Amino acid sequence: MGGVRTAGDLVLRMQIAEKMKIDEAKAYVAEKLGVTLEELHDVVTMTDKREALRIGLTHVEPCAEENNGMAAKVRIAEVLGIKINSVERFKERAGLK
């Protein structure tokens, strides 16, 4: 689906976490992000959406607001309403839980 260029990483997270089939996973993510299914596949729409939500992009103009990696995943877990193992284990190691 294009990974962090669109919403491929998010859709796949729903397959891994909730065993959702592709259509259900796409519908779930689209609803959580407040976009249509068509927009979910669109790199232009999703770049704006991901930038606004600070949930990671393929490339950005470097700036303080740029977000990816663990910081982005903390936000992804919140947006999708799921627990992400890498985030949970990171919080444990950082003494945040």
Place this chain on the structure above:
Amino acid sequence: MKDEQKKFMSRMGDGSIVYMTEEEIRADIEAGVQDAVVRGKIDPLTEEEKEHLYTIVTMPGSIVGVEPGKQIVMTNDSGAYKINIKSQIPVVKETEVLIYERVLGCDSVDVGNSDYNYKTVKGVAKREASALKQALNMSTMPLFYGAMTNLGFYTKPDGPVDNWAVLLPEGKIKEALVAQEEAVEHAVRDIVYCAEQMYEAGADGFQLDTSGAAGDADFLAALKATEVISEKFPGMGVELGMAGEFVLGMHGKLKYDDTRLAGLYPHKQVKLVEKAGASIFGAVVNTNCNMTFPWNIARVCTFIKACTDVAEIPVHANVGMGVCGVPMVEMMPSDMISRADKALVEIGKVDGF
């Protein structure tokens, strides 16, 4: 003088180019479907699906794509070493992960050891987990840890049990069965140990690749390991991918959930994988090198559609070298692989690759 029929460029299963008439393509699609129906005891593709497949096989374009909105996600069973090991570009695997994410736009990748099996990984599991942890800190997309069950590695002289491939031709049937059963226990123990290290590092998913490569005992080990991992580490989904379309009966009597494993095709395999607790099933249908792409992809779509019809978890079709319609070559021809992909999405109804 008879008009010369238009011919369409296609390929054999070994990748070599062939030119085929409409009549030849349609005949091979029909034969491919029937082969799957007979072997798998499954329903054929509908006339409409066969017509759509003919359109995909013959449509113009060196690369074809799915209809907008039908894009699907991808997982990997490559160990994130296609760039540094296969392409000889000297980057560490943590960097390779970021290339997959931010240059190639992948939906995920699996980190793994270049000796891609859990028996080898066990000895360096904490170091592997450390590399995975660094990659997880820097990357946004889901990361799996991946390797093969590879039951054959548990045989002497490198492993602890007698080699059933040696015992069987000697007529030592009971000894061969016992050796496989012992190997299953060793493999499950190693896989679960590795899974624990990767879970603690934060793996989003755990990949059991090429399951069943050494036969039904190999598949049983993957199922048993999946069951334990799903129960002990619920935050880390398991993807169980197959080695081939048909589980070889090297043992022949092994069962999981009261179902004999030998002889199972994808539509039966997926139900056991679900039962074991996996999040994703990686389905395989073999490519026949001596047959054409239309024959192979028709057969593939028939098997895969039967699998996705009954699956309650996502099915990711394996579309690497020599499986699911992809020719048996190291360097992939994008003309046929893109046609295989389109057919698998639009006819096979897969949830991912």
